Amino acid sequence: MELTKNLTHAKLFKSLVVIVLGSIALTISAKIKIPFYPVPMTMQTFVVLFLGISLGHKIALATISLYLIEGIAGLPVFSNSPEKGVGLVYFTGPTMGYLIGFLTACYLASKIKIDDNFFVVLFKLIIATSTIYILGLIWLGTLIGWDKPIFALGAKPFLLAEIFKIMLLALLTKQIIKIKKFI
Template sequence: MTLERTVFAIDRIWRPRAGAPEGLRVAALAVLGSLLLWASAKIQVPFWPVPVTLQTAAVFLIGLACGPRLGLATVALYLAEGAAGLPVFAGTPEKGVGLPYMLGPTGGYLAGFLAAAWIAGRAAELRLRLPALVGMLLLASVAIYVPGLLWLSTFVGPEKAVQLGLLPFVLGDLVKLLLVAFVYEAALRPKDEGTSSRH
């Protein structure tokens, strides 16, 4: 008995080729994904009550498009690039680089990206459709906020952590989450999932 390999959106964009080294393709995809995360951290979109970056949207899209394992590996590579001193995070190099930056007030959110990418990838692996897909992305958002707020609270206390690290960003993150879900559903979902997809 052989188990059918799950087909993710990235497999439609860059198809595996017979005889070609799969490890090379996976490594290249992880590097490209880390570059997307880098770019998304630097793009600020005017929003109310504060501007937002596209980084959480990129984390969700990478997980959905690549699946849980490659999505997790891509975010891990991105964090490794940051730990090595590359200015890949929002606010770098102005606010520092490397491990000192990662151990600063926003470090918990960065750690949460790992779990968020995996959760989004599981949503794709389980072939969830709307609204279950939105529910999983909400869970992925929680996976970012929980370690982020816990770590931030060690610097400013729990009440200030919520005021500074949650309330200003909830609306923007919800909008990004919904946009990602609808973009994935409309344009990225593998077309052969058919009726086996779960609602």
């Protein structure tokens, strides 16, 4: 009985460490900007999908949730914080839909299986990433008005970078899934 209790505590501690480290990785991915035309690219969506694939939906959702809570609480974890604000004010700004989309994307990415072929993985990653943009565009349109060129402002500049990240992840997915055994 005591051994089972200790193993449960050890597993919980391990999960908490992974969640915190995942949140740190997501923060770092938000801060590193890669020069990309016409808009600089961050690796946030890559890390969101990576977390879903490698950690499974429970730990990945907990990781993304921690990241969002940190940002809402005022920690400068988001891509353009503290330069463009922090906390709830920043969160409810133009990027809120995208940030919420991280939750759906990591969940859907967690459904990729090791026996999925490359094209199935690619399709699932496209769907997962699309949820980030769909939620992001819905919120952006609601916030700034539907009379604006929402797609041109909130998705088009990022599509080439997303294709690159999705292709890279699709190529690495089999190896990433193997990480689950060690987590």
